[in-house]
Amino acid sequence: MRVESVRGMRDILPEEARLWQALEAEIRSLVELYGYREIRPPLVELAELFSRGVGEATDIVHKEMYVFPDKKGQMLALRPEATASVVRAYIEHGLYAKGDLAKLYYIGPMFRYEKPQKGRQRQFHQYGVEALGSLDPALDAEVIDLAWHLMERVGLSREALVLRLNSIGCREDRPAYREALRSYFSARKDELCSDCQRRLEENPLRILDCKEPQCQSAIAGAPQSLDYLCEGCRKHLEELRGMLGDLGLAYELDPRLVRGIDYYTRTVFELCSRELGAQDALLGGGRYDDLVELLGGPPTPGVGFAGGMERLVLVLSQHRPANTASPALDVYVIPIGEEARKRALAILAQMRRKGVAADLDYMGRSLRKMMSVAARQARYALFLGPDELAQDRLTLKNLASGESRTLPRSEFLAHPQRFLS
């Protein structure tokens, strides 16, 4: 019986992996430009980290998280997101003790047990940044600027994107707002879908996010978090809006944006593609001023965002038509005859040690076929046959121009790059 991959887990094959590598390189270089440094937390954490950090009542934790006992019976989880892990590491290693802003970024796989579809796998990949230690709205603005910059850098135009922004207040404002929502929706309970009736008890904020048509009219008239902000939160949002204006970053204030993770406070935002269907959010994030304390660290505010690699790859492949791969090799070695074949290996090894990307046929192909492969994969063909062996020379052919020249073996191998313009 053939063993196949697990549902929702897919292979990224070499052709696609090139695009991933390029994207990852762009992300790394850009976030490092903003002062972020990489952190690589483990993929496995105590399940408790996420139930406390992300929230027991969220779909992510109670429906979608991979949870399993280890041999000692501890409940472990595959990380469904990375912010909680980064904050755990921040606390565990005392990064706050440096008394400075900690700017951290990550790229890696996350796991959620969802129904797979295009742009949404059970093992998926996110990149993200977290800035811990400052309450300054300028930091929110910088993080949002970074998000925009990143999308532009990878080739998306501003017109193809929309930034949605909201403030959901701090822990002082939340109870009053939550109560307002609960009493508002309680009066309209029979208009709500069954999920929202459950949310009414667990987390009424989430109702605002519901897309069920039957809930829309009730949602339309619901109290808005913006009306329940304390003076500090209101000021924070106003300053942020002013800074976004100064930065020339357009946004839509969306009072119904709440997001599916409990740790957010104040600023929440999403950067969405206008060209994707139902799964249009390319990245999302916000402020989480209580999370460090909630996980046992000193009171420390934070702000960050996470973006999905799969979705980015999807949008980009619509924009950048599969660029015909230019030859990956510098030289393809073509031996003629048995003796030459034996000698070819050592010549290959020497070229590679000089930094030349070179390869050889191991499939026993005919001369003609080797030429055909060389033409496709390399810029030069290097012939080694009885004539060359007799004179201790090599024949180098430029496959683009068709010109070839024969060179003393030792001269070529001493500085192969000189002959490979």
Added chain:
RNA sequence: GGGAGCGUAGCUCAGCCUGGCAGAGCACCGCGCUGUGGACGCGGGGGUCGCGGGUUCAAGUCCCGUCGCUCCUCCCA
């Protein structure tokens, strides 16, 4: 979790309605042409028709189940 569509060669797909030899194009390999190319010509290898069961003399085709993919919903990145 709910709804719909689709699974046939490495890839894109035809064949299914109306049961009767498993096909095309591309890719791959060989030969023409082991001392030089992606063109051309000729030839060739490749398939548990997703999997399991049922109906039938006969199933890729009809029926049931199942798994997977895609889309909507949901969730979010």
